[in-house]
Amino acid sequence: MSASFDFKYHGGAQSAGAEPPLLGIENLFLHIHGRQILHDVSLNIAPGEILAITGESGSGKSLTALATMGLLPDGALTEGHIRLGGKDLLSTPERALCTVRGRKIGMVFQEPMTALNPLARIGDQVAETILTHRAASRAEARLIAAQTLARVGLDPDRIPPSRYPHELSGGQRQRVVIAMAIALKPRLLIADEPTTALDVTTQAQILRLLKTLVCEDGMGLMMITHDLAVVSDLADRIAVMQNGRIIESGPARALFSEMRHPYTRALLSASGHRPTLPAPRPAPPLLKVENALRSYPGRRPSLLAPKAQHQAVRDVSLTLHEGERLGVVGESGCGKSTLARAILGLEPLQGGSIALGGRPVDTPDQRRRIQVVFQDPFGSFNPRHKVGRLVAEPFHLVPDAPKGRSLEEAVAEALTEVGLTPDDAHRHIHAFSGGQRQRIAIARALITRPDIVIFDEAVSALDVRVRARILDLIAELSRRHGLGYLFISHDLSVVRGITDRVLVMREGRIVEEGPTNAVFDNPQHWYTKSLTAAVPILPQPSGGGETDAGHPVP
Amino acid sequence: MIAHLAKRLGILAASLAVASMVIFVVVEIAPGDPASYMLGMNAQPDTVAALRAELGLDQPKLQRYLSWVAGMATGEFGTSYTYRAPVAQMVAERLQVSLPLALMALLLAMAIALPAGILAAARRGRAADAGVIAATQIGIAVPNFWFAMLLVLLFALKLRWLPAGGFAGWDDPLAGLKSLALPAIALALPQAAILARIMRSALIETLGEDYIRTARAKGLTRAQALRKHGLRNALIPVLTIMGLQFSFLLAGAIIIEQVFYLPGLGRLIFQAITQRDLIVVESVVMLLVFAVILVTFLTDIAYAAVDPRLRRR
Structure with a gap:
């Protein structure tokens, strides 16, 4: 396929179509401070080819990328070869590597919010790539930077190069990072989870942009992602990593249709996992939100003008019935988390009302009836307390909370309920993995026997297999206790599997609501349509061949 | 803005x-x-x-x-009860000593601390870093009047380069500078030690930021990334400390003024307090408060100059 591309290499030593691949990693071993991280990793990327490296966190995919860039952390020891156009990067001295980075290999990182220097204009940051390699004069570099920014979709009339990063959204910042990486038309582009921090519609745009750039410039792309749906949408070839090894690799379609390795199969089935929910039953309403309004004072438009009001939640009404599983979807900033915080009584309302069983949520007993599980399994626990104390925390809302022996029993029961053991109460939180911490968070939410649990992006930070088990746990709790919940997520496929009814939020308002399957299969509002259209689709393991990944279309 | x-x-x-x-x-x-x-x-x-x-x-x-x-x-500070002299005039005389002394000490502290802090951060965990840490430890631990006495012993008594005390006035600028040189060094050393530590930790924190990795991915060397992206970001906490230090140096030099027998603001307040000259105390304290607030104001303006995110509010 490489023959069809128009190559525009800068300073490339090898001519296109020569025997060695663009990038060849051979038998790469990596130790960091004596710990083995990568084990015998070998892979190739041809010009114009997209190789996706996938696997769960800790599988070594990011470190493979950093090894290729020569940006490994201190204490790293490598063995093997990483050849770019035949030249071994591992034996290249640091000084010479600086002429490779940015010029022959560009890299895009996961977190666009922090990847840019907050004190420098975006045009200057892109021009720096060019100036660092002395590829053009200052004036030319500025011109190329402006052109590159326009090329990645930042319209100079709306987002001129004189903007600072804080004036841009996450997706726009990621475009700037991509512009910096491709300003010199490198031969290889490495993208490490480039869309994981972005909303689904922004993700679709960025993926399309990357694909177009690869096509137009004939770059090789090493795409690192944990998301198999993104992989199957984009990649020509796939390498699956586990524990520092590549366990399976091959052309995308063949790999998904054959699925030789059990781990790959497990990943795919966990990615599309739908827990089995008990059938919904008609039940009386429990939580009623009526015309809720939450606004924050914003910036003054001018010195003496009154402060602008930012309305995070505008005129939102919803009803959650007993035992009902209600989803809330929408992009970041749409007000879904503010709504959750208002329901929990953590945010005052400027209008409207929230009632649980007909009464406002202001007394300890009312608050006991609604509990919450947040996204971040690492930040939402006090690291100094033992698990037993963390789990028992909501008992301060209960007037005659159990003490001593009966408290221990309550904690043990809650931990057992979520699949942990009573002994875990005596350990500190750092001894647990992300998935176990989310179980502990659920135990904490359940210990006061609430009527409603709010899951605010509760599975978004977890690996797919862990996520599947947590979703099963939530479904099981719903079956066993008739637990009703509000499940807030930006991930439509997760919401689809775990809820009966769904609300779609945009700019603080509910734009569509209805039974989950009906809303996602047959969206009515244009915004819901754009959301569902942007969701990357998982390949079907048995059918095979229905993805069109082999032929990227600009 | x-x-x-x-x-x-x-x-x-x-x-x-x-x-x-x-x-x-x-x-x-x-x-x-x-x-x-x-x-x-x-x-x-x-x-x-x-x-x-x-x-x-x-x-x-x-x-x-x-x-x-x-x-x-309007600059009318009243009349000192003890000296029967206008307070404004007394303060103006003392400022001729204290203001240049504070400025010299701060500049000197910056000249020592910023390179030392940058060096330590760039060579983190290596010999140069350990050396800077040890030196700053000594600089913070040893009282500045003892430094002052050592300086006098060496430069005034042994080498006879600089006067051991007193202020020669600004009629001969060189003589004035010479008489402030040793006190400025003695004042600057502990401040330099503190500032170097702040510079080091601020820069180390900045060097761990994602945008430094982005800069390296563009092909910048470690040193270039530090210079072009690290320093300006690390400057913000350093500016805060420098603002506080200047205010302290203006009025807090009393022991050093005593050691070098300098007619500075610190000694003026000290004498006014011991002589219960409340008019002088009141005016000088107000003046110092004004200086501190003014420096804070200037630091805030400097923040906005460094950080575009602050210009909007």
Whole structure:
């Protein structure tokens, strides 16, 4: 396929179509401070080819990328070869590597919010790539930077190069990072989870942009992602990593249709996992939100003008019935988390009302009836307390909370309920993995026997297999206790599997609501349509061949 | 930027108003009569009455406060009771010593601390870093008057390069600078030690940021990434500390002034307090408060110059 591309290499030593691949990693071993991280990793990327490296966190995919860039952390020891156009990067001295980075290999990182220097204009940051390699004069570099920014979709009339990063959204910042990486038309582009921090519609745009750039410039792309749906949408070839090894690799379609390795199969089935929910039953309403309004004072438009009001939640009404599983979807900033915080009584309302069983949520007993599980399994626990104390925390809302022996029993029961053991109460939180911490968070939410649990992006930070088990746990709790919940997520496929009814939020308002399957299969509002259209689709393991990944279309 | 400036100016004015009220209340209204306090326990009643009239203590409190503030604003600070001299003039004389001394000390501290801090951060965990840490430890631990005495022993008594004490005045600028050189070094060393540590930790934190990795991915060397992306970001905490240090150096040099026998602001306050010259104390304290608030204001403006995110509010 490489023959069809128009190559525009800068300073490339090898001519296109020569025997060695663009990038060849051979038998790469990596130790960091004596710990083995990568084990015998070998892979190739041809010009114009997209190789996706996938696997769960800790599988070594990011470190493979950093090894290729020569940006490994201190204490790293490598063995093997990483050849770019035949030249071994591992034996290249640091000084010479600086002429490779940015010029022959560009890299895009996961977190666009922090990847840019907050004190420098975006045009200057892109021009720096060019100036660092002395590829053009200052004036030319500025011109190329402006052109590159326009090329990645930042319209100079709306987002001129004189903007600072804080004036841009996450997706726009990621475009700037991509512009910096491709300003010199490198031969290889490495993208490490480039869309994981972005909303689904922004993700679709960025993926399309990357694909177009690869096509137009004939770059090789090493795409690192944990998301198999993104992989199957984009990649020509796939390498699956586990524990520092590549366990399976091959052309995308063949790999998904054959699925030789059990781990790959497990990943795919966990990615599309739908827990089995008990059938919904008609039940009386429990939580009623009526015309809720939450606004924050914003910036003054001018010195003496009154402060602008930012309305995070505008005129939102919803009803959650007993035992009902209600989803809330929408992009970041749409007000879904503010709504959750208002329901929990953590945010005052400027209008409207929230009632649980007909009464406002202001007394300890009312608050006991609604509990919450947040996204971040690492930040939402006090690291100094033992698990037993963390789990028992909501008992301060209960007037005659159990003490001593009966408290221990309550904690043990809650931990057992979520699949942990009573002994875990005596350990500190750092001894647990992300998935176990989310179980502990659920135990904490359940210990006061609430009527409603709010899951605010509760599975978004977890690996797919862990996520599947947590979703099963939530479904099981719903079956066993008739637990009703509000499940807030930006991930439509997760919401689809775990809820009966769904609300779609945009700019603080509910734009569509209805039974989950009906809303996602047959969206009515244009915004819901754009959301569902942007969701990357998982390949079907048995059918095979229905993805069109082999032929990227600009 | 204009809005930012206006807001900061408003805060400056409000801080000054509050500070002047606090000082006035503490010195003049708090229990005890200033006149009898100033004259001591054995004063004759008619002397006290005369002083009360001279100080205007028989007038209403609000009027006294307003005329004091108005006087300060027009440079009329009152007359020292002990020296029978205008306070404004005394302060101006002392500032000729204290202001250059504070500036020299701060510049010197920066000249030592910033390179040392940058070196330590760039060579983190290696010998140079350990050396800087050890040196700053000594700089913080050893009192500056002891440094001062060592400096006098070496440069004044042994080498005879610089005077051991006293102030030669600014008629001969070189002589003036020479007489402030040793005190400035003695003042600067502990401040340099603190500043170097701040610079080091701020830069180490900045070097761990994602945008430094982005810069490296563009092909910048470690040193280039530090220089072009690390330094300016690390400057923000360093500016804060420098602002605090300047205020301290202006009035806190009292021990060093004593060691070198310099007629500075610190000694003026010290003498005024021991002689119960409340008029001088009140005015000089207000002046120092003004200096601190002004420096804070300038630091805020410097922040906005460094960080575009602050310019909008």
